[in-house]
Amino acid sequence: MTDNFIQVIASRTVGELLTDYPVAYDFFQNLNLPPLPPNKPLEDALFVVSDDWLEEFGLRRFEIPDQLAAFLRTMTATDVLRTVAMLTIIGGQDKDGNPENAELVLKPGSVAAVVGPTGSGKSRLLADIECLAQGDTPTRRRVLIDGTEADEETRFQMEGKLIAQLSQNMNFVMDISVAEFLGMHMRSRSRGGEKWLIQECFECANNLAGEKFTLSTKVTQLSGGQSRALMIADCAYISTSPIVLIDEIENAGVDRRRAVDILVKREKIVLISTHDPLLALGADLRVVIRNGGIFKVLETSEREKASLHEIEKIDMLLSNARAKLRSGERLED
Amino acid sequence: MKLITVAGPPSSGKTAVITRLAENLDERLGVIKFDCLTTFDKERYEEAGIPVEVGFSGKFCPDHFFVNNVEDGVTWGLDRELDYLITESAGLCNRCSPHIVGITSVCVVDCLSGVHTPRKIGPMLKFADIVVVTKGDIVSQAEREVFAWSVRQANGEAQILFVNGITGQGAFMLAKLVSGACSVTTLNNTRLRFTTPAAACSYCTGEIRIGESFQMGMMRKIDFDSGGLHD
Numbered sequence: 001m002t003d004n005f006i007q008v009i010a011s012r013t014v015g016e017l018l019t020d021y022p023v024a025y026d027f028f029q030n031l032n033l034p035p036l037p038p039n040k041p042l043e044d045a046l047f048v049v050s051d052d053w054l055e056e057f058g059l060r061r062f063e064i065p066d067q068l069a070a071f072l073r074t075m076t077a078t079d080v081l082r083t084v085a086m087l088t089i090i091g092g093q094d095k096d097g098n099p100e101n102a103e104l105v106l107k108p109g110s111v112a113a114v115v116g117p118t119g120s121g122k123s124r125l126l127a128d129i130e131c132l133a134q135g136d137t138p139t140r141r142r143v144l145i146d147g148t149e150a151d152e153e154t155r156f157q158m159e160g161k162l163i164a165q166l167s168q169n170m171n172f173v174m175d176i177s178v179a180e181f182l183g184m185h186m187r188s189r190s191r192g193g194e195k196w197l198i199q200e201c202f203e204c205a206n207n208l209a210g211e212k213f214t215l216s217t218k219v220t221q222l223s224g225g226q227s228r229a230l231m232i233a234d235c236a237y238i239s240t241s242p243i244v245l246i247d248e249i250e251n252a253g254v255d256r257r258r259a260v261d262i263l264v265k266r267e268k269i270v271l272i273s274t275h276d277p278l279l280a281l282g283a284d285l286r287v288v289i290r291n292g293g294i295f296k297v298l299e300t301s302e303r304e305k306a307s308l309h310e311i312e313k314i315d316m317l318l319s320n321a322r323a324k325l326r327s328g329e330r331l332e333d
Numbered sequence: 334m335k336l337i338t339v340a341g342p343p344s345s346g347k348t349a350v351i352t353r354l355a356e357n358l359d360e361r362l363g364v365i366k367f368d369c370l371t372t373f374d375k376e377r378y379e380e381a382g383i384p385v386e387v388g389f390s391g392k393f394c395p396d397h398f399f400v401n402n403v404e405d406g407v408t409w410g411l412d413r414e415l416d417y418l419i420t421e422s423a424g425l426c427n428r429c430s431p432h433i434v435g436i437t438s439v440c441v442v443d444c445l446s447g448v449h450t451p452r453k454i455g456p457m458l459k460f461a462d463i464v465v466v467t468k469g470d471i472v473s474q475a476e477r478e479v480f481a482w483s484v485r486q487a488n489g490e491a492q493i494l495f496v497n498g499i500t501g502q503g504a505f506m507l508a509k510l511v512s513g514a515c516s517v518t519t520l521n522n523t524r525l526r527f528t529t530p531a532a533a534c535s536y537c538t539g540e541i542r543i544g545e546s547f548q549m550g551m552m553r554k555i556d557f558d559s560g561g562l563h564d
Contacts, residue, residue: 026486030452058456058527074489127502136505155506164474173472174448174479184448185475188482231473239475 005069014038014045023075023187027068032057042068076190082162084108084242085146087269089129092140094293095121100141102294104287106269108242111260113280114273116289122273125289126245129271130163131155139292161189164239166231167247172219178202178230179215185238197237204262205233208255225254232259236266246272257282278315281308334410335417335514338431340457341441342450343423346467348374349498350441351419352381356501357508360416365406367399367422367431374421384413392539395422396429396529403431404520411518417511430457432526437514439507440491443468444480451484456527459488463510469495470502 009017015038017024028036034053036045042065054061086107091100106112114122121139128141132150135142142149145162174181182198191197198215206212209229213222222230228249235244244263249256249272256279263270271287274280281304288296321331341347348366355362363384366374370389378385386409390398399422410418422431432438440461442451445468451458458464464484469477481493492510496503534550 026452030487070489071486074485127500131502131506161478166474167470169471170473171471172476173445174476176448181475181479184479184482188478188485227473231475234473234475239478241474 005072006065008072009042009065009069011041013040014042017042021072021076024068024072026075027071031059031064031067082242084162084269086144087129087243088144088147089125089294090142090144091294092133092135092137092142094139094291096291098293100139100293102297104285104294104297106271106285108267108269109264110285111264111270111272111283112285112287113283114271114287114289115275115280116295120289121292122289123247124292125287125294126165126247126271126273129243129245130165132162161239161241163243163245164235164241165245165247166228166235166249168228168249170227170231172222172227172230174219177216177218178213178222181219182234182238185234189238189240191238201233201237204237205230208232208259208262210254228254229259232262236262236268241268243269244271246270246274248273248275277311278308281305281311334407334415334516334518335437335511336407336410336433336517336520337417337419337437337439337511337514338433339419339421339439339441340431340461341423341465342443342446342454345441345443345446346496346498347421347423347441348377350439350465350467350496350504350507351421352377352383353496353498353501353504354419354507354511355381355383357505358417358512361414362417362419363410363413363415364419364421365403365409367395367402367420369395369423384415394530394537396431399431400525400529403433407517407520417514428455428530430455430460430525430527432457432460433520434524434526435515436517436520436523437462437511438526439463439465439511441465441467442484444472444477448479448483451480451487454487458484458491460526461488461491463507464488464491464493465496465507466493467496467498470497470499 012020014036018038033049037048046061046064086105089104091102093099104112114125116122124139128137128139129143131137132143132145132155133139133141134149176184179198182201186194186197202215209226211223211226213226219230232254235241249259260270260272260279260282272279272283280286281300284300286298286300287294288298324331339347339351351364364378366372366385366387368387368389370391372387375385375387388398388402403420406420407418420431438461440458442454442458442464444466466480466484477495484493494503494507494510496507531551534552535547537550540547
C-alpha cells in the first residue's frame, strides 16, 4: 500500500497531489514547510527548502516523500465497517469473589437495561464491555464478539471504534462549530466524502434536543441536552460503531426514548445503565447488578410491557407540566 | 530490566498513568522523575510503594540534563533489581523528546488540551511508540475519535491508547503493550531518536541583560520582514 503511494508521489506534481489528496495539506503543515511550487514533483519541489530549514525541524530531505506516503496510507485507510452479530458476556465474580453464574447474549437491534443501586457496579459492566474484557479485569468477566474472544489487535484498536460510549458527564471541549466537528469526525472515520451526512446528523440531533441549535453553534456552547443529543445523533449516523453503551442519560433535556429508538433502528446493540423505569421497561432485557456482580437477568414480561403504558402516561403528564411551566403558563387545571 | 521513556506536557497525567501501570504489572517497577524546578510527584510514587529518584535540571537545559543522566539512571535501576524502569519527564520545551532508539517510548497527552495539540507537541509525540490519551472520560466518544485522529496525523505508526488515570481503565492494556519492551543493561552507544536543541550563547552562562551587545555565541534571529527563520 505504501509502495503504491510512493509511486503516486513520484509520478505527480505537488499541485496534483494536493488536489487528489487534500489531506496532504495537513502533512505539509505539520512539518512546517514553506509553500512548495505546485508544478513540480515533490522531490524537486523540496529544493526550494533550504537544508538549514529542514535541519531546524529535524527533517531529512530524502525522508519526506516516504513520510508523506506513510501519512497518506494512514489517513486514507478506509474503516473496515465491522458488523457484530452477537455480543456475549460471560460472568466472572462479584466484589466478594462469589461467582456470577451468568451469561448474557445480545443481538443487533436489541436493548439491554443495566439496573442496580448507585455504586453497585453498573458502570464496571459497561467498562468490561468497552475493553472487551478477557478475564483480566477485577470482575474476571469475559466478553465475546460473535462467540469468539477478541484478539489483541481488536482490543487495542485505537479509538475503540467497535464500541461507542456515551455518558452523562461527557462534554465537548473543542473550540469548533457543530459543522466543523461533524466534518472532522467524518474525516477521522474516512467518510469525508459523504457531506449530506452532516445535515442528516444535525437534523436528527435537533429533533432530539429540546432547544434548537445551528450548524455554526460552537460545540462548547451547546447545553447539556443539546450536547447529549448531538452525541447520540453522531453515534447513529457517523460513528457506525455496532455496539453503543449509554451510562445514565436521564434528565438531560433530550428525548431519551426516541434516542434509544434511533439507535435500535440503526441495528445497534445497545446497553443502557439507568434508574429510569421508562427506559428499563422499554428494553428487551434487564440486567440487575448487585455488589459488583450480575445478580439477575430478566426478560421484560408482557405484564411489564402493559404497565409501561401507565408509566408512559405519568411521564407524559410530567413532560406536559414541564413544558407548560417552561413557557410561562399556569398549572391550575 | 525493561526501560520505558514516558514524556508528556505538564499536568497531562503522566504520574497517574505510571502509577496505574505499576498496579497492572506484577513486577518491580521504579521511576526516575526528571523535572526542572520542583515536583510534587515523589510523594505520590512513595505512597504507591514505587521506588523513585528525582533529578532537577535547574539552570541546565532539561534535554541535555536528561541525556547526561539517563545512563546512570539505568545503573540505579539495575542496582535496585527493578524489572521495569520508567523515566518520566515533562514536555521539556516541546522541541525535544527523551525517546531513545530501541527503547519503548510513551507520550502522554490529554484530550482537553485542544484539537491541534498533538500536531504542535512535536518529537516527543511524533517519535513515540505508544501515545496514551488521558481524560477521555469527560469528552464524548466522537470527540475522542477526532482527538485520536489528530494524534494519528502527527504519528501514523504509534499505538494509541486511552487510559483513565482516575479509574485505571485502559492501564492494563498499556501494561500488555509495555511488557514487550526490550531489556537493557546499558545505554552506552544507544542513540536519541531526535536531536536536542543547540545553544551555546551568553544566556546559557547566566546573562540576563537584553540587548545586541549582550548577545554572544550561537544566536538565531527572526527575519521580521519575510516572516521566516534565517541565520
